[in-house]
């Protein structure tokens with residue numbers, strides 16, 4: 001049952017109550033009056049129940065719309081996430097690697113928050129890449145690829 005048919009049922013009940021009220025006000029015998037009042041009371045209870053149902057239906061429809069929107073967001077993210085795979089770099093950083101071109105890595109912390117931030121070569125600290133999202137540094141390049149003077153200074 002949708003909101004429109006609920007509203008229709010509600011209007012139908014209201015009309016029935018109005019008919020009973022008219023009936024009550026006309027010359028009916030004293031025995032009929034308590035029965036009319038009882039019927040009006042019952043109709044009122046059904047009206048109240050319908051009102052609660054209509055409210056609940058409205059809440060459920062809102063929840064459904066929210067869930068649909070969440071599902072679309074999740075599907076969009078999943079499509080993007082499928083283009084990456086977790087990998088261990090030569091420098092032992094565990095990051096996400098793009099499967100396509102151009103080659104790049106994505107921050108795993110930001111990835112878990114459903115954001116892709118491409119790691120950028122951190123020129124200030126050789127071998128590390130920096131996340132433009134959270135600022136974390138990752139040892140992407142192997143130490144053997146670094147300047148030998150810097151590695152073997154001791």
Ligand SMILES: [Zn+2]
Nearest residue numbers: 107110131134
């Ligand atoms: Zn990050």
